[in-house]
Amino acid sequence: MTSETDLLTTRAALDRAARAAHLVVACDFDGTLSPFVSDPETSRLAPGAREALDALAALPATTVLLVSGRDRTTLSRISEIPTESAATGIHLVGQHGSELESKPAALTEVEAALLTEITSRLEAIALPHEGAFVEYKPSSAVLHVRSLPRAEDQERLLSLALEGPAVRDGVFATEGKAVLELAVREASKGAALQTFRERTGAESVVFFGDDVTDEKGFAVLGSDHDGSALDVGIKVGDGPTVAGYRVASIDEVVVSLRHLAAVRGGSKPA
Numbered sequence: 001m002t003s004e005t006d007l008l009t010t011r012a013a014l015d016r017a018a019r020a021a022h023l024v025v026a027c028d029f030d031g032t033l034s035p036f037v038s039d040p041e042t043s044r045l046a047p048g049a050r051e052a053l054d055a056l057a058a059l060p061a062t063t064v065l066l067v068s069g070r071d072r073t074t075l076s077r078i079s080e081i082p083t084e085s086a087a088t089g090i091h092l093v094g095q096h097g098s099e100l101e102s103k104p105a106a107l108t109e110v111e112a113a114l115l116t117e118i119t120s121r122l123e124a125i126a127l128p129h130e131g132a133f134v135e136y137k138p139s140s141a142v143l144h145v146r147s148l149p150r151a152e153d154q155e156r157l158l159s160l161a162l163e164g165p166a167v168r169d170g171v172f173a174t175e176g177k178a179v180l181e182l183a184v185r186e187a188s189k190g191a192a193l194q195t196f197r198e199r200t201g202a203e204s205v206v207f208f209g210d211d212v213t214d215e216k217g218f219a220v221l222g223s224d225h226d227g228s229a230l231d232v233g234i235k236v237g238d239g240p241t242v243a244g245y246r247v248a249s250i251d252e253v254v255v256s257l258r259h260l261a262a263v264r265g266g267s268k269p270a
């Protein structure tokens, strides 16, 4: 649990960021704007999240993005936000930062063969266990174990993958929440945030995230890390982080986004 002091400190940082000449507001999707569910296809934005994102995107000199581990097509389908940012002002960045507006280069033959190999090794791990399955993405495969009833079985399957296909040369492993993702291309949410910072000339980047993959995003924030003194990294929930600030839940993310929109828009925050 985060304390009331955490929330007040976070709000004060957001109030400072709200004064930036140009502001980038970036949010992770799963676990930050969307509650966890067993079937990743059924994930949706939390109540009020879309309205808060829209309110920010409607403000001048404010760039809004979702930076997700999902591929862009899937992210668009489940978030119900079009891939074309012109319609909404909300940019979708997929595959942990490697998929911006343009499609990434096609996989090389070597990468494609490696992806086929690690995918079938993950399938072999998942197959005997009801509830375990593999999610397929353009440059990665994800072993899901959330639906296994026993925590020790979840751990065992993840360990098998970590000690097996994950250590193959050319494979980039990312441990997530009840998942292990194996990719054939390295990605960084931090690089994506820096791209939008440079593209917009933003004086401040605000980034909300809950998972291990979001740490690369938090790492580029703040004046000590090639960012700006007005940057705000906000970790959602418990767990170690390099983010400077914390909120307790997805609901608090939505409240914080609404607060930021109200302050930046010049109206009194609710």
Ligand SMILES: O=P(O)(O)OC[C@H]1O[C@H](O[C@H]2O[C@H](CO)[C@@H](O)[C@H](O)[C@H]2O)[C@H](O)[C@@H](O)[C@@H]1O
Binding pocket: 028, 029, 030, 031, 032, 035, 036, 037, 038, 039, 040, 043, 067, 068, 069, 070, 096, 135, 142, 144, 145, 146, 176, 177, 178, 179, 181, 211, 213
């Ligand atoms: O970067 P994110 O937007 O947070 O995406 C990270 C991974 O999220 C998804 O998995 C997580 O959410 C699922 C649906 O709630 C849940 O079943 C799973 O246990 C979570 O780890 C997604 O399926 C992955 O592809 C993303 O990389």
